[in-house]
Amino acid sequence: MSTTRSLTREELVRLITRKVIEALQGGRPIPLGVSNRHIHLDRADMDILFGPGSELTHKKDLGQPGQYAAEETVTLRGPKGTLKKVRVLGPLRSETQVEISVADGFVLGVKPPVRESGYLNGTPGIEIIGPCGSIKKDRGVIVALRHIHMTPTDAEQFGVKDKDVVCVRIGDAVRGAQLTNVHVRVSAQYALEMHVDVDEANAVGAKNGDFVTICKCEETPACKLEGKR
Structure with missing residues (x-):
């Protein structure tokens, strides 16, 4: 019945x-x-943060075809503070890009501009920490x-x-x-x-x-x- x-x-x-x-x-x-805070990685930074030849682990599909949230996360460290467990989104891109909110910027101590994805000239950098290494980027942080x-x-x-x-x-x-x-x-x-x-x-x-x-x-x-x- x-x-x-x-x-x-x-x-x-x-x-x-x-x-x-x-x-x-x-x-x-x-x-x-x-969109919550997240990061897109390029191949070189993926190798540094998660090990040479590492691949993202699919967690769940996102709304746009081919885009997905990965199991992998990183820590962002700025001049004032840190944000842990920042989700990596796949697939890998041609350049690393960090997308945060204005409120996140206050926590980190950075002032990212409001930008369309991919427009990274003049954006602040950040330190990205993964399980296998860390890297200091000189640009790439935006508010989408x-x-x-x-x-x-x-x-x-x-x-x-x-x-x-x-x-x-x-x-x-x-x-x-x-x-x-x-x-x-x-x-x-x-x-x-x-x-x-x-x-x-x-x-x-x-x-x-x-x-x-x-x-x-x-x-x-x-x-x-x-x-x-």
Whole structure:
């Protein structure tokens, strides 16, 4: 005999919210991913931190195709303090990049700029400590610029293109807000998902699995990225 489980109040609220957003966006809500502090490693730094020829151990898939959280973690040491068990994300990249929140920067004693991934010129460095060694980087620490990943089909449906800047309504009924300067990234290799960091999510009462809405900007956003790759 089959049984039907009753939805909890929280599940019911989330279901209703999703249905409303689906209606507003023609059946295509944008799921939200909240990024905690993490690090991307290049091959050379992986060898120093975890041993020559070491490989990342898959822990769980992330929202973007081919991206995953690894079992491996490192410690970050700055001028003022340290952060332990910072997750390594895979696969390996061409250059090591550390993504933290503004609050994490206070703990470490560094002032990373808000940057799009890969734009590392002029960024502060950090000491990275692994089980087999440590390395002092002279650049690579950023606060990730909030953004939306989407496919070309998604972009056509939403009426945007790669590198566009949009506004998004995000968060719960009590602390929700409109975020400006949300950058659009379009590629056939992406899956539809918006990314914010923990500081931004906490400020508006948002969490992983929520849905956001592209909206008309109340003011024209003017966001200029500093630095080059």
